[in-house]
Amino acid sequence: MREPSVHQLRLLLAVAEELHFKRAAARMFISQPALSQQIRALEERLGIGLVERGGGGARLTTAGAAVVEEARSVVAAMERLLRVSDAQADAVRGELCVGSLGAEAAMPHARAVLAHLRDHHPHLRVEVRNLNFVEQFDALANGEVDAAFLRGPLPPGLQSVRLASEPRVVCLPADDPLAGETTLTLAQLADRTVVDMPRDVPRLWWDHLTVNPRPDGTPVRFGPVVRDTEAMVLAVLQARAITFLPAAARQLYPRPGLVYVDAPELGESESYLAWLPAHRDVLAVRALREAARATAQDREQRP
Template identity: 55%
Template sequence: MGASRSREPSIHQLRLFLTLNEELHFGRAAARSFITQPALSQQIRELEKRLGVAVVERSGRTVRLTEAGQALLPEARAAVGAVDRLRRVADAQVRQVSGRLVVGTMGAEASMKHTRSVLGLLRNRHPGMTVQLINLGFGDHLAALAQQEADVVFLRPPVTDDIEVHHLATEPRVACLAADHPLAALPALTLAHFYGMPVVDMPQQVPRLWWDFWAVDPRPDGSRVRYGPVVTDMESLLHTVAAGEAMCFLPAAAREYFARPGVKYVDVADLAPSTSALAWLRARRSEATVRAVRQAAREAMTRSVCDPETMPA
């Protein structure tokens, strides 16, 4: 390639370069990027022109990175990541200025009385605020806060150190078993009954401190848990349990919200309870919209202690 560079590479071109590196195939990379293969080829050639070096070696639609492409790869990732972070922070600021609050919920948290109480008070106190609810899975309920895709999240702790929480409710945890498992016929169990039984596992992006708590790993006797299939959401979790491939522990509310054929919930005498909480990113605690929902949570919980009947439905 020539030494002259006409313009800086665009973020779009860098994204295409990263996708091409993952696929190493122009057709597949183009399909993933929702553009035609000739358009992708043109954008990569333009990227090379702007950088002044060849980044890929072409052989039909199959490619491999050149030495220069390999050297530029981490910098391209860093540049795209920085722009993504910039966009998320900007979006959060737009929401704050416009009075729009994005509320994440996990599992059945949106249906819980304490969640409805907090959001009801928030709407009463701030009628001009727009509240948008988004449902989050196991793999993104904490990441949504860190990446500022949600301003606050109703979830079940524990959480990572960059997140603060306001406690809302406490309830027991129960064992979730295949209905035909021998243990499911017993009225109550202890953790010792589950020694050696596989527990469903979480995707890699889920913080282990969170799933270690829910899997009770290690167990009170110091033994480590044996993990089974990875699940990404409640439906895949319940399907895996019903098939007898693994078990898990869930909040007792699962009996009501996640009753499914082939699954049974059983009390566990020595299993620590779980808590529900409102969570927000520590660095954003003073933002106007986050501060408003934090205040609503405090007021809702004060009302529940003084007079449970006054909590809005």
């Protein structure tokens, strides 16, 4: 006995539901003679009669009714198989390099994006590359990374999805007289030296983050130049300067001798996934963008 085709089983189901060859043929977009021929071929393959014909109508035999039940399961299973195969055919493959400013990729929102990407595109190989303050924007511009987890404000020319927002805090040496305060104002910090960035870092970005100049017009007094967050907190530990960081630094960069104090005037620190407009429709970047938007939407909908 030869196995029936899934197409033949679909035709049988159409006949079983219509109980009329002409209507079943029209439903399946084939001629009535072709339908009759396929049903006879199916009966020959199975070695049993399935349908009794008469007066244009049709009636399932006892064997036919039993076969129809199994045919439904086979056709449904085939449809599931095709959906899975279609999804796999559409799955993004290849490699994606995602930059991370310091510990940004360790933040819950970034981990959620990468987990969503991994779940929906298991064949995509993702590399996360750590970037320092100088590299963060250049790596995107020169194509070293396809996209990057960054902190705002972002320079013009980048597209982005906002992922999260959190308060900013002051990072002080533990022996600073202000370290015992619950909150600090910019006026209280007016005489403190602030960690600086290399010349290659966009000045507008760092001036914004250090509130330079201060609201009263006073310029910030900058001190040691650092290229990454580890060097930044080391400079503070050495009592050479203070700095401002996202509140998550309390968990990401805890160090003996460091204190983090709330400073509401600093405002919020915003996290982004950013990419070049020219790369937005690259399949891997598109998949990452969709993951970022999906996870951001999930967070917004939570009570």
